[in-house]
Amino acid sequence: MSSAPVNPTVDEPRGFTAWFVELVSNWGRTVIDNISALGAFSIFVGRTLKWLFSRLPQRGTIWPNFYTVGVSSLPVVALTGTFIGMVLAVQSYFQFRQLGLETRLGGVINMTLVRELGPVLAATMLAGRVGSAMAAELGTMRVTEQIDALSAMGSNPIRYLVVPRLLACFFLIPTLTIMADFMGVAGGHFYSVNVLDIDIHHYWHNSAKFVSTFDLFAGLIKSVFFGSAIALVSCYQGFNCTAGAEGVGRASTAAFVYSFVAILVLDLFLGITLDSIYFTIWPDGTSLV
């Protein structure tokens, strides 16, 4: 093998210059890598949407994913929702009591749950429980050539593996969110009324006053975006898994981390957008605190 020719007239940078050149070079490489990854993810999403709207997968591939995403996730979402409702009551009570507003606890707890914590909590649990598992499963299929085998047999891996997972997350995360909302509301009620002795009439009167139907729907609309992001990010990580056990572990971790970041970023922008829609429809904003 021939070695690269050496040009004696070009001096290698040294000291600060070398450090600076390396810094700029590394920074540039990171930017290029991230732009490439974003481009690859966009192509992946585009292909998934193309298959989603052109030819649906067979029923046999859809139901197992619906079961995993919906039925299997329900208990853990219900449990965490209950505790979040109670924790909200504990944390808010002393602040509100100092202001003499403890009867308004119901409004604050329930509004926070249906608009923010319910959808975000359900999505976080889904990302941790299902997203990581999707990335690990698809990653293992990638490294053991099962995805190549699918392609080699004339089946499209995106249609067969990604579309059913996306559909499951898209359709079932609203039900998980409703469960998280309901159990959180129940947990908040239990702790406020039974432990903190807040009057039940005032608790529910303020809840009804502050929480509107729009708040509930805003939470559900957010959840649909969260579910889609979790499925796409996790499947992308699985499909691009590097070889070996370490690669699968890394894909699984990355699936959760990027899904969580996507949930928070989407939460911010969807919150702003939904508020704008709300104030456009009801300019006086009567039902918002």
Place this chain on the structure above:
Amino acid sequence: MTEFAPNTIEQFFEPQEPLVEVRDLTVAFDEVVLRDINLTIPAGQTLVLLGESGCGKTVLMKSIIGLIKPTRGEVFFDSGNINKLTDAQLSQLRLRFGFVFQNAALFDSMTIGQNVAFPLMQHHRMKKEDIQEMVLARLSEVGLPDSVVFKKPAELSGGMRKRVGLARALIMNPELIMYDEPTTGLDPIMSDVINELIIRTRRRNPVTSIVVTHDMATARKVADRIVMMLPLPRTRDGENQIIFDGTPDEIDSCRDRRVRQFVNGEAGERLMELRAAIG
């Protein structure tokens, strides 16, 4: 290129027009793996691709069925350029291929029966009874009993998994079947069973085969033609990566030192080269 001279197994038909043609194929990932590969495979031929690990044999085979997109160059199957096909067209074309993966690549979540039936379930509307009959027939052809149908891949030995992989590849009656290191990791007896199955498959169906292997016993037994490749860093300046193309008899009389080393399984100066590469 040495002319095709079948003399290792019984021939049922003469070679015809090229079924596969690779033109100036270059594939690069972080580094260039294949450079300007040219290869023509006539219909009905069993071609064995030999070469040391990392020389790009599997990459070449996966490029032929479009699993890896070439950086440069073209692959023709049955006179059609597969690099110009859409995803849907390529999926349709792949129904004419069978691929036996190195570790079988069976779907863990499915039973053996479901694995073998998978291509039929995906691409044909057939009665369950007919599919079941075909699955059992294919399993029987590769010497597996009906009782494995309900087992999961993890419950089978390596040799059995490879035979299931072969049964799955054969279920669609492919025109081109590719074997990626079919005997790697198997004991000598099971290796010979796989070799026999490759030969019987060829006898039973008019199929073109590409076999990637390190195993000279396999190469000698199943090949009509042997092509030996060299890893790109080991080639001399401007040298083609394909350093041998001929019959099994011709490889035994080849005088190229690198071919002789591979055929005889001798390390030669490779140990020194590897040490030098580490520095």
